[in-house]
Amino acid sequence: MTQADSPESPLSAASDAVGTAAEAFELLSSETRLAILVALWDAYDPFDDENAVGFTDLRRTVGMTDSGQFNYHLEKLTGHFVESAAEGYELREPGRKFVRAVIAGAGIEEPTMDRTEIDMDCTLCGGDVEVFYEDGWVYNVCTDCDGLWDDEEAPTGHLSKFQFDPAGFAHRSADEVYAAAWVRAFQHIYSMIEGVCPTCSGSVDRSLDTCSDHDESGVCEACGRRTALTVRFRCPVCKDWARGTMGVVAKYHPAAVAFYYDHGLTLQYGFNDVASINDRLERGVTSSEVLSEDPLTVRVTLALDGDELALDLAEDLTVLDVHEPA
Ligand SMILES: [Zn+2]
Ligand SMILES: [Zn+2]
Ligand SMILES: [Zn+2]
Numbered sequence: 001m002t003q004a005d006s007p008e009s010p011l012s013a014a015s016d017a018v019g020t021a022a023e024a025f026e027l028l029s030s031e032t033r034l035a036i037l038v039a040l041w042d043a044y045d046p047f048d049d050e051n052a053v054g055f056t057d058l059r060r061t062v063g064m065t066d067s068g069q070f071n072y073h074l075e076k077l078t079g080h081f082v083e084s085a086a087e088g089y090e091l092r093e094p095g096r097k098f099v100r101a102v103i104a105g106a107g108i109e110e111p112t113m114d115r116t117e118i119d120m121d122c123t124l125c126g127g128d129v130e131v132f133y134e135d136g137w138v139y140n141v142c143t144d145c146d147g148l149w150d151d152e153e154a155p156t157g158h159l160s161k162f163q164f165d166p167a168g169f170a171h172r173s174a175d176e177v178y179a180a181a182w183v184r185a186f187q188h189i190y191s192m193i194e195g196v197c198p199t200c201s202g203s204v205d206r207s208l209d210t211c212s213d214h215d216e217s218g219v220c221e222a223c224g225r226r227t228a229l230t231v232r233f234r235c236p237v238c239k240d241w242a243r244g245t246m247g248v249v250a251k252y253h254p255a256a257v258a259f260y261y262d263h264g265l266t267l268q269y270g271f272n273d274v275a276s277i278n279d280r281l282e283r284g285v286t287s288s289e290v291l292s293e294d295p296l297t298v299r300v301t302l303a304l305d306g307d308e309l310a311l312d313l314a315e316d317l318t319v320l321d322v323h324e325p326a
Contacts, residue, residue: 028081032070032073033077036074037099039053039058039062040053041095044091058089103167111133111166113138117129118131119175122142122144122147122157125144127142129143130143136163137163137164140158141156141158143157148225164177164181178274182271200237203237204235207231209223209232227246229290231246247286247288255311259309260284260304265283283304284302289301296315307325310323
């Protein structure tokens with residue numbers, strides 16, 4: 001029995017909540033084992049048929065002279081993060097996933113991006129917009145108004161925040177980081193709408209949050225938002241989450257994509273510059289109206305160049321009806 005298996009072990013106590021995650025943490029709580037994963041990662045090429053590293057080469061790369069000790073650690077990883085074949089050792093997919101996550105996130109020095117004005121105007125007030133990075137999020141804030149959300153963790157003027165990994169900062173300006181964060185957020189919410197967690201592939205729970213005492217005149221004091229209805233997505237497995245308005249959800253429907261396309265606005269393509277994001281934000285404005293409380297039905301109206309497309313959505317976000325422009 002290892003230390004972590006004893007009832008007194010904090011890791012063992014925590015394992016009730018995190019399950020096999022505790023086993024993985026324990027397995028990786030050795031510098032030698034981490035060095036083995038990194039060495040196998042270095043040797044790995046996704047388009048190479050042969051990625052195996054022989055025992056002796058691997059031991060030398062890791063820098064261990066004691067063959068028995070090295071074998072002990074390698075055996076611990078084998079079957080979980082590493083597989084053994086006739087040609088040698090290579091990473092299994094969980095091993096690649098682990099190293100990939102470290103490289104995308106904490107493996108690189110935490111980047112900083114101070115408040116930087118970007119080439120866009122606030123869609124609410126026309127004011128200047130700045131972006132900055134904090135704790136894994138790219139924030140987008142208006143310097144002149146209250147913004148869209150009143151979030152305890154976010155500054156005044158909060159318009160949006162997108163998850164972004166440190167690796168995304170390489171070779172990108174502030175404008176480019178913001179645009180890249182949009183691309184990521186688009187894919188992230190799309191996967192959530194389809195019910196598949198983009199981080200762990202688990203099933204996603206979703207709920208509609210309705211403000212019963214909503215004040216439409218600005219950022220509502222009761223709910224901290226400008227829209228009374230918010231869709232929340234949450235993965236019960238890895239706790240990844242997203243939230244958005246009904247308008248955001250409706251824009252993924254093919255009728256909405258076609259409607260915007262007919263008016264020269266490509267909704268699912270060409271995010272990757274601030275000009276196209278501005279276009280999308282300025283022209284892709286939606287409004288929502290509750291048609292029925294029980295069962296809940298919400299009509300989202302997309303208006304552009306004098307035409308209107310309306311989609312009626314049920315509480316589970318299925319589109320019940322599409323009202324094409326007359
Ligand atoms: Zn503003
Ligand atoms: Zn998940
Ligand atoms: Zn409210």
